[in-house]
Amino acid sequence: MKYTSIGIHKTYLFCNPKQITGIMTKTYNWAILGCGKIARKFTGDLKTLPNARLFAAASRSLENAQVFAFELGFEKAYGSYEEMVNDPEVDVVYIASPHSHHCEHSLLCLNHGKAVLCEKAFAMNFGEVRQMIEASRKNNTFLMEAFWTRFQPSFLKVLDIIHSGELGALKMVRSDFAFNADYNPEKRLYNVALGGGSLLDIGIYPIFMSLMSLGKPSEIKTMASFCPTGAEESIMMSFNYPDGEIASLVSSFACHSSTQTEFSFENGFVRLNRRFYCPTTLSYWKAGEEETMITFEKGNGFGYELEAGHVMDCLDAGKIESDWMPLSISSDLMEIMDRVRKDAGILFPGHD
Ligand SMILES: NC(=O)c1ccc[n+]([C@@H]2O[C@H](COP(=O)([O-])OP(=O)(O)OC[C@H]3O[C@@H](n4cnc5c(N)ncnc54)[C@H](OP(=O)(O)O)[C@@H]3O)[C@@H](O)[C@H]2O)c1
Structure with a gap:
């Protein structure tokens, strides 16, 4: 199967998020799961989006979460991922743990009704990807692989x-x-x-x-x-x-x-x-x-803002899967x- 590019996406990429959606229905509370290297870079780009609120940083260590939250401007810091997913105000979680934990952490978030943007590689094997997709459908909750190249x-x-x-x-x-x-x-x-x-x-x-x-x-x-x-x-x-x-x-x-x-x-x-x-x-x-x-002109960030903006457009539209980076590509x-x-x-x- 070959994937086609859709003309509208090109228009999307050269606009800022405000111009794309026209009406911004909501500001989304973002949480970070795993406060490592890529989470820092991604957050820098997330900051450039007016409808993204840097809400919570979650780490296995409270101290690490607090340092990360303070340095990058998150409102809350959690010393465990479980505490973060139990916060009813969290809308969407960016999963930035190692590949080995993507399936476990995606299931944790999806089963708590949190939309998920999960780093590549999406999981360790095909069976884990299937479990993640099933959890997204069962919970009627958004799931997408953070494959930023798709949006360049x-x-x-x-x-x-x-x-x-x-x-x-x-x-x-x-x-x-x-x-x-x-x-x-x-x-x-x-x-x-x-x-x-x-x-x-x-x-x-x-x-x-x-x-x-x-x-x-x-x-x-x-x-x-x-x-x-x-x-x-x-x-x-x-x-x-x-x-x-x-x-x-x-x-x-x-x-x-x-x-x-x-x-x-x-x-x-x-x-x-x-x-x-x-x-x-x-x-x-x-x-x-x-x-x-x-x-091609460089945007406001490294390029991660394109995938994050797209996630919020999908959520605005009530989608649980992106048409642009569908789960079939991840599978x-x-x-x-x-x-x-x-x-x-x-x-x-x-x-x-
Ligand atoms: N899209 C891109 O351009 C890009 C670039 C680099 C990496 N990535 C992807 O992002 C993911 C993370 O990469 P990274 O370079 O940021 O890694 P990293 O610096 O090692 O950070 C991973 C974080 O995951 C958390 N974690 C949870 N369970 C862990 C465990 N058992 N062992 C180690 N850490 C654990 C830790 O955060 P806490 O201690 O705070 O819980 C750790 O800081 C990988 O899947 C990688 O492929 C994507």
Whole structure:
């Protein structure tokens, strides 16, 4: 199945939230679950949205929650996630814990009627994703994966080019995401118990690029290397598609890469330049013409405000699922990652 970009979304992205909705029906009380690194960055962007109220920070440690709340401007601090979900004033929770806990924490929030924006990787495996979707439906409560790249103007432009057919058929996707990560066996990047390894953390982005442009592969082949903790450190993935298209995808914590994605068509190519998951430039070449560069203006934040604004638009509209980042994309992504893991021998004890 191939996903299409919807014209209205492009309009949405170049407007601020006030212009998009026209009428802002509500200010939403946001809570953060897990006060780590990405939660700080996300909060900085959340602050730029006029209909988002920085309401509660929840951590496993009250002290950490208090420091986080004070430094970033949240009204309340909770020393446990359970206390936070029992606060009737919390509307929506951003889950920023390690992958290993996304399912458990999403279920906790959904079962307390809290809308959920959960970081990628959405869970550890397909079975966990199914549980999360069931909980969303059972509780009639909003759930979306925080896949911010889906909302970037540069990425939407690529989808438009693919679907316009102006460069002919898309035949090949090449995408890489690598950086030299400090080796710490306890921390989540290398700790298997926390979903460690490059695949779920950064390999998911090249896979997302191939899924959104070529759909689900018919065949997957991989080569992986592992570090002493048993976590996969580097992985190369080759995907084949029913109509003969191919994808070559790489992720690694062992070295730096240019972090680009190139889409090759019958009559040209398009490249999301460094860093392809939120780039400000896109290179475009059509056979017989000069290569050109399309530039995208940076918004008010890192780009996380786009997904957060979209969540509130969905809530305003009474939706429990986004049309733009539907749960089928999250399910398909995880199904592919399960197949990659099986081929590469990547194990997550307790989550297989
Ligand atoms: N979208 C993006 O651009 C992006 C970027 C980076 C990371 N992420 C995603 O965000 C998630 C968190 O990444 P991060 O880099 O922010 O990680 P991090 O700095 O390690 O923070 C994770 C937080 O989760 C909480 N937590 C709950 N249970 C835990 C456990 N058993 N062990 C460790 N921490 C636990 C902790 O907060 P408390 O102690 O406060 O409870 C911790 O600070 C990951 O799923 C990652 O893939 C997304």
